[in-house]
Amino acid sequence: MxxxxxxxxxxxxxxxxxxxxxxxxxxxxxxxxxxxxxxxxxxxxxxxxxxxxxxxxxxxxxxxxxxxxxxxxxxxxxxxxxxxxxxxxxxxxxxxxxxxxxxxxxxxxxxxxxxxxxxxxxxxxxxxxxGHPDLRRILLPETWQGHPLSLDYDQDRPQVVPLREHANPLHEDHADEQDADTMYINVGPHHPATHGVLHLKCILDGEQVVDVESDIGYLHRCEEQMAQQGTYRYQIMPYPDRWDYISAGLLNEWAYARAAEDLADIDVPEYAQVVRTMGAELCRIAAHMLAVGTFALDVYGDFTAIFMYAIRDREKAQNILEDLTGQRLMFNYFRLGGVVWDLPEPREEFFEKIRDFLDDLPEALEEYHDLITGNEILQARTIDTGVLPPDVAKSYGATGPVARGSGIDYDLRRDDPYGYYDELDWDVAVEDGCDNFARLLVRLREVEESAKIIDQCVDLLEDWPEDERTIQSNVPRTLRPDDDKEIYRAVESAKGELGIYIRADGTDKPARFKIRSPCFSNLQTLPEMSNGEYVPDLIASLGSLDIVLGEVDR
Amino acid sequence: MSSDQPFVTDDTQVLTETRDARMTGEAPGATDDRFNSKLREAFGSSPFILTKFDKFMNWVRGSSMFMLQFGIACCSIEMMHTYAVKHDLDRFGAGVPRASPRQADVIIVPGTIVSKFAPRMKRVYDQMPEPKFVVGMGNCTISGGPFQQGYNVIKGAEEVIPVDIHIPGCPPRPEALIYGVAKLQERIANGESAPVVVKPYELEQFGDLDRDEIVDQLAAQIDEDDLVMRYNWADSP
CATH class of the missing domain: 3.30.460.80 (NADH:ubiquinone oxidoreductase Nqo5 subunit)
Incomplete structure (x- = not known):
């Protein structure tokens, strides 16, 4: 550092x-x-x-x-x-x-x-x-009329959405029964292994994947429209929690806070930055715990031990976050220019709770390593499967643990510092295995690094002089950034680079609010990882990408 | 009722008198034979209960519910927490998530339903065997929640499938979900099934739709017998 x-x-x-x-x-x-x-x-x-x-x-x-x-x-x-x-x-x-x-x-x-x-x-x-190879609709149904973020869109217009049952695009090829090994299967949109409502159209040759196409948009809930209808100061902040809803709330809120603060030239007090950093890393631990738990669930169907252990550790992190923010999942804790309130009283008890959590964490991680990474079955399933070479990952714009598992040393917390990260001592976890196992290892190592960051933040907060605990700077009640001012800012969320583009038009609402979701780009690499592999490896690769459909579809 | 007789709300005395009268056979009319019945003669001192078969079945249904493993959005994370350690919905006889709708009794709808997903959810619901119950989890399944004004968001699960229990919250805490499921079990045990609701969005064949401008535009893309859902956004709440 x-x-x-x-x-x-x-x-x-x-x-x-x-x-x-x-x-x-x-x-x-x-x-x-x-x-x-x-x-x-x-x-x-x-x-x-x-x-x-x-x-x-x-x-x-x-x-x-x-x-x-x-x-x-x-x-x-x-x-x-x-x-x-x-x-x-x-x-x-x-x-x-x-x-x-x-x-x-x-x-x-x-x-x-x-x-x-x-x-x-x-x-x-x-x-x-x-010259686009396949210019079709991606988030909305194929039959949608109009383009909803264009200026003349009429939202009250009726729409017709089809559902074709037993669709089999290969039917014609199978008519002569010559090629019985090739088949077409749908995975999702309602399927336990897709981590939400993702639809994978797979073409198989025997047990091998010939081609897989992701069909997304089953959770496209108009996040960009919602943000464009909200005022900068208060009305947008609740929505980022709901993009990546796997407890990464504070990380997402930071993406909006960072973009809007830079857009409107708002300073954030140092104390608030430390509180933000601590909260965000707690969120990262919670998010990675679920990623690891569900990955183990996908790879060998272990609903009893690992999944429950992961949820147990998530519950601990969520309890701390609930003390801090008042909510378990949708925190709405950041404000432009700081955070909404100070740490809960009595502070000693709160710090004690965090310390207990951090003290137990090394042992818990060792347990995960015994159960997961040291497990031969999991190793057989994940090492050298779902290989994503670094140049392919870069070309797809992969970020976060997916990029770092392919040996790309890229972490915005270090490379484009914000918050309090550049004052603290921690490392970026990078593995160069490029396979499912490497991505799993990156997540587990990042949990350790996050714990290091939280530990240092607690030290800082404990010694912070009482009269310097400014949680918010002075921010005007109504923000009106200058007309035609544009910004694109990103933070390192649990899944990778979460960026936000805002164009101001002189009013108190953004004229354009665009979300760059890390999962959207990461999910695009799935065919590269899965084509030619076995179906179970496809499921493992999908699990190792750790996508959240709320963020893919937005 | 004449005014000199006070309105009595405490009926314990009346009940006690009635019971005593029946036990001693002094009741006016005939002797009640519940306490000296033929069944009691047949069973001797071994305990037995009398119930209606329907009532028994309702009790069984409420006590062992198979949930559909069905995740949509944010609420499904809290739903997973409800199934897992600490909250452990299994304690209430309702915690085994089933991956197939054909094995499930209850579908928890945990999240925002958008236009592309609604027909699929309706299909999943249709595949569940009767009797089936629906728990709507979160504000999105009540009204569309925070996304109600979205161009793509269905204004509540009740637009598509009938819902038995609504659990408000964004998202509801696991405790709230447990309370909702417990309430559902209570309703099932009492023999109250899903109310009939108006369902504006139904799956229908494309060929059956009224020929209007949109249908004409889509005629080249959609087969006559494909199932479709037609959204009249202007009419939805």
């Missing part, structure tokens, strides 16, 4: 922008300054050319997010690019398309992850991408 000197971020950004402008030459139609990064406006036909240059010559190997939005006079796609080596180096590529015929070149040949992101942009906003 290096303690970097605070840099003049704006100056760095300016030089980066100038260098890139030279690189792109006359493809740049104009410059935009987003709060986080320089933005280049380019023609819809130059997308692949520009992105190839930025990727191959400037090293922007991470397409973090694609934001699509409609203005009064145009449509716009924004490609938010970063570097895996240094995520503070960012650039936005802005592609305006005309209102009548919104067609833009697809970025899919450059970054594989653009496949789903552009499908989502087409689905919700209505921009068409030329």
């Amino acid at each position: 290096s303690l970097e000197q605070p840099r003049d971020a704006a100056a760095v950004e300016r030089t980066l922008g100038d260098e890139l402008e030279t690189l792109l030459g006359d493809r740049v139609l104009g410059r935009e300054e987003h709060v986080n990064a320089p933005g280049f406006v380019i023609r819809p036909g130059d997308v692949q050319d520009v992105l190839f240059r930025l990727r191959d010559e400037a090293g922007f190997d991470h397409l973090s997010c694609v934001t699509a939005q409609e203005y009064e006079d145009r449509y716009e796609s924004i490609y938010h690019l970063k570097k895996y080596a240094d995520p503070t180096q960012e650039v936005s590529v802005v592609v305006p398309t005309d209102k009548e015929n919104p067609v833009s070149q697809s970025a899919e040949p450059v970054y594989r992850t653009a496949d789903w992101h552009e499908r989502e942009a087409y689905d919700l906003v209505g921009i068409k991408y030329e």
Whole structure:
């Protein structure tokens, strides 16, 4: 952990922008300054050319997010690019398309992850991408009429949603009974191994997976619309809890808090940052416990021991979080500029409780290692299955434990520091096995690291002078960030890089609120991991991705 | 009733007198033979109970409920906690999650239902054998909850399937879910089944829909005999 000197971020950004402008030459139609990064406006036909240059010559190997939005006079796609080596180096590529015929070149040949992101942009906003391999709706049913986040969408219009039973796309091929080994099976949308409402369309050859296609959107509950209807100050904060609902509430709230605080220039008191850091890491432990428990449940159906142990440890973390926030799952504890209230009184008792939890944790982890990682059955099922090479992971924009299990040393808490992380002593857990086992190990090691962080936070909080415990800075009751101010900010949530793009329009509500969900990008890697493997390995790979459908579908 | 007779709410005296009269055979009319019955003669001193078969079956149903393992959204996390250690729903004879709807008696609907999922949920519900019961967990299954204004969100589970017990909360605590399940068991034991509700969204064949603008547009994409659900957003609550 290096303690970097605070840099003049704006100056760095300016030089980066100038260098890139030279690189792109006359493809740049104009410059935009987003709060986080320089933005280049380019023609819809130059997308692949520009992105190839930025990727191959400037090293922007991470397409973090694609934001699509409609203005009064145009449509716009924004490609938010970063570097895996240094995520503070960012650039936005802005592609305006005309209102009548919104067609833009697809970025899919450059970054594989653009496949789903552009499908989502087409689905919700209505921009068409030329050269996209499979431009269909992704979140809404195929038969949906209209694009709900476009400006002229009529929400009261009736819709028809089909359910075709016993659909078998291979039926034609089977008509002559020649190829009886090939079959088509649906996994989900209601299935215990899909961790929610995910639908996998699998084509099998015997027991081997030939192709798997994820069908998502069974939990698309309009999170972006909800955020665009809420005011910055209070009405948006409850929703992030419900994106990744596996107890990662505070981590998600931090994503919104970070984006909105940077957008509106709000400072957060140091004391509140420590409280936030402690709470967020407790959430991470709880989230990883469930990931490990359900993974063991998927791999060898152990509902009795490991799952129950994991839930037991989650309950402990949840009890502490309940003392802190007043809720078990949907905390709504962060406020812009701090947290809602101070630690519970009596403080000693609260610290005692956390310390007890941390003291028991090493023993519990050893138990997990005995039961899970040391178990031959699990090793046989997970080592060298679901292999995801690092370059493939990068091309799909994988982040979080999925990327770190493939040997990519990328953690926003260290690489793009926020909160109090850069003042504390901890390590990023990286494994280079690239398989299901490596991802499991990363999660278990991250629990240890989180415990280290919490321990240091408790030390700090115990000694914090009583008259300096400021939990919130002064924030105006109504926030109205400047018109046309844009920001994309990400934090390291339990599943990876959780980013938020906000465009302000001078009112107290965001004009566009886009969520970059880590699970959405991570789930895209499933076919790479599963094609050619056995069906049980598909289930193990899916479990090791640790997706939450609330966050995939948003 | 004449005004000089006070209205008596305490009937213990009356009950005691009636019981004594029956036991001693001094009741007006005939002797009650419950305490000296033929059954008692037949069974001797070994204990026995009399009940109706229906009542017995209701008691059985309420005491051993197989839940469908059915997770949708946030509430399913609290539902898992309810099944697991600490809360352990199994203590109340209702804690074995079944992965197949054909083996389940009760479906807990734990989360937000969106347009794409509603037909699938209806299908799962239809596959459960009778008698079946539904617990709606969380605000989303009551009204759509925090997402009620969403363009894609069904305004409550009752739009699609009948619900016996609603448990409010976002999400409800495991204790609340246990209370809701206990209430359901009580209702089942009392022989109260699901109320009949108006169900605006039903699965129907595409060919049976009224030919309007939308149906005409979709005619090329959907087969006549495909099942569809038609959402009239303007009419939903």
